[in-house]
Amino acid sequence: MTSDSLTQKRIVTVFGGTGFLGRRIVRRLLEKGFTVRAVSRHPDRVAALFSLDARAPEAIRADILDPASVALAVAGAHTVVNAVSLYVEHGNRTFERVHVKAAADLAAASRNSRVEQFILISGIGSDPQSESSYIRARGRGEHAVASTFPSVIIRPSVMTGPDDTFLTVLVRLIRLLPVYPLFGDGGTRLQPVYVGDVAEAISHLIDRNDPGGSSIFELGGPQVYTYEELLREIARQLDIQIRLIPIPFEVWSVLARMAEFLPAVPLTRNQIDLMRRDNVAAADLPGLKQLDIEPHYISEVIRAIEQANR
Numbered sequence: 040m041t042s043d044s045l046t047q048k049r050i051v052t053v054f055g056g057t058g059f060l061g062r063r064i065v066r067r068l069l070e071k072g073f074t075v076r077a078v079s080r081h082p083d084r085v086a087a088l089f090s091l092d093a094r095a096p097e098a099i100r101a102d103i104l105d106p107a108s109v110a111l112a113v114a115g116a117h118t119v120v121n122a123v124s125l126y127v128e129h130g131n132r133t134f135e136r137v138h139v140k141a142a143a144d145l146a147a148a149s150r151n152s153r154v155e156q157f158i159l160i161s162g163i164g165s166d167p168q169s170e171s172s173y174i175r176a177r178g179r180g181e182h183a184v185a186s187t188f189p190s191v192i193i194r195p196s197v198m199t200g201p202d203d204t205f206l207t208v209l210v211r212l213i214r215l216l217p218v219y220p221l222f223g224d225g226g227t228r229l230q231p232v233y234v235g236d237v238a239e240a241i242s243h244l245i246d247r248n249d250p251g252g253s254s255i256f257e258l259g260g261p262q263v264y265t266y267e268e269l270l271r272e273i274a275r276q277l278d279i280q281i282r283l284i285p286i287p288f289e290v291w292s293v294l295a296r297m298a299e300f301l302p303a304v305p306l307t308r309n310q311i312d313l314m315r316r317d318n319v320a321a322a323d324l325p326g327l328k329q330l331d332i333e334p335h336y337i338s339e340v341i342r343a344i345e346q347a348n349r
């Protein structure tokens with residue numbers, strides 16, 4: 040069998056295949072010739088998302104909280120990717136339920152189905168001891184998954200790209216506001232990474248098909264900025280004079296608590312919790328460089344965002 044037909048025979052199931060990152064993983068895997076299942080609670084969204092693509096994934100209806108639908112989605116798959124997010128808790132959809140229990144259940148269902156590779160998307164800063172319920176659940180989820188299935192854990196820094204909820208918002212607000220509010224004193228360090236580079240890294244790991252074993256990758260962009268430096272860089276790219284004003288984190292937490300009652304949540308408490316800590320890839324863990332991926336600069340991503348919004 041040729042390596043092309045081997046690739047086609049490998050089924051990859053992507054939970055979160057309609058998401059900001061997940062849809063790019065799906066697209067990159069299809070381009071590489073894999074057979075891809077994009078899992079969603081709303082499979083009609085899959086057809087709409089990929090309607091203009093040369094190849095479309097198989098749309099699978101499943102909820103990560105529903106074991107029967109999960110078992111069907113992973114049956115016969117070679118690789119399973121968990122790119123499910125939960126940024127705000129609703130009823131029984133708590134951080135603990137989705138990021139720990141359901142993530143471990145998905146890993147167990149994959150193990151029972153003899154899946155060969157399991158990839159969990161987590162985030163830089165995940166910490167099972169954290170005081171933040173979100174960051175703690177991400178850390179506990181990593182442990183629960185890795186102890187169920189020797190997994191590849193991907194921890195991206197904040198991801199950027201057209202239709203993101205970070206850089207696009209900053210670009211829009213910097214254009215709009217006469218004075219821009221900082222998170223605290225603006226000293227938190229970030230390493231924004233282009234979402235396409237993260238999707239490329241994941242498709243590369245699936246293509247490489249390493250023999251089992253746990254590993255952690257931290258994926259950051261080419262430059263580390265303090266939040267203040269990042270805002271100044273965006274303003275420089277947009278050719279705008281920016282005026283910054285520090286706002287204490289306690290005030291942001293109150294604003295985020297109120298914002299979470301809005302139908303489209305513009306700001307969440309876990310975002311504030313994440314912004315209190317540096318979000319930079321660890322030097323002693325592999326990242327984009329070890330995967331031979333040349334990361335995109337923020338100036339290129341800003342141009343792409345501006346073009347998409349024209």
Ligand SMILES: NC(=O)c1ccc[n+]([C@@H]2O[C@H](COP(=O)([O-])OP(=O)(O)OC[C@H]3O[C@@H](n4cnc5c(N)ncnc54)[C@H](OP(=O)(O)O)[C@@H]3O)[C@@H](O)[C@H]2O)c1
Binds near residue numbers: 054061078103198199
């Ligand atoms: N965005 C960032 O900057 C960033 C940074 C670091 C880490 N991460 C991590 O990267 C991962 C992907 O994030 P994202 O920003 O791409 O997420 P997103 O755009 O919010 O997409 C979330 C995906 O999760 C799916 N989903 C949610 N609940 C589900 C459930 N109960 N059952 C099945 N699917 C469910 C959604 O599918 P349907 O709604 O179609 O069912 C959607 O495809 C997450 O783990 C996130 O924490 C993100």
